[in-house]
Amino acid sequence: MALDLFTPDGFFNPSMTRFTIINSYTTKGRSNNTRSVPPDLIFPHLPGPTLTLGDLNIHHPTADPLRSFMEDELTTSVPCFDRATELEFCLLNTPGVYARFSMSLVGRPGVVDLAFACPLLTPYFLEWSNPVPSTGSDHIPILLRLDAPLCRVPPAKPNSHLADWPQVDQALKSMKIPPPPASRPPTHWGSCSTPISTKSRPPWRCTPPSTASPTGPSRGVPRRSPHSERPTTPPCGLPKKNATIPPA
16 A cells, blocks of 8 residues: 655655655465565655555564574565665664564564665654554554654744835834934043052062071061162262271
8 A cells, every 4th residue: 555645845855745655564475485565566666755664574684683584584575675775775673673572472573564765765764663552463553753844833933025015114214313322532531440559569578487588687687679769879978877987
């Protein structure tokens, strides 16, 4: 069974106006090595995005890598997977995750519910999962998620075609732009600045207790700061301090 969908706006991009979903159920054919639905009908060559899925009743190492296969299982599944590989279809199942559980105690679980996407549809595939619990059947429901950007609700935006442009044009002509604020004259710039003191440190300071002066006493002797004023030289003719004056 095939479901052919059409929309003029496109499904995944504007050029993809058609979307085909093929649901197949295959059983044994006239011989044990053939199936009731041939591979070329399961995987047709179509121009638009194609999703192929269904209970194909085949076992292949690509879908179930931990299974021990019999020769007839590979004989019936290899032609189908070869056809999918020829048309570059991609298997969407998570390998090794069972979707079919036998009702009898002797049957083994298997991966027979398969889903494939053509190259045009593969970039929009998001997730394959089976989170829904069993409904009483031996097959578990499968959930496929595809990304359809064109089906998202577009964000709200102004519609310029509904605007009353004559009224807008009249309002724009009558609108007056206020003048810019007056700039402050240069004379006021100085009042905004904060004066910085040039004498932030005292002219005298003491040597720290742990530091010894190289020329004077070891502790607590004040010394001049490099930022202090240099001492003035006594006038000529005056005796220097601590100078020895010979007796008259």
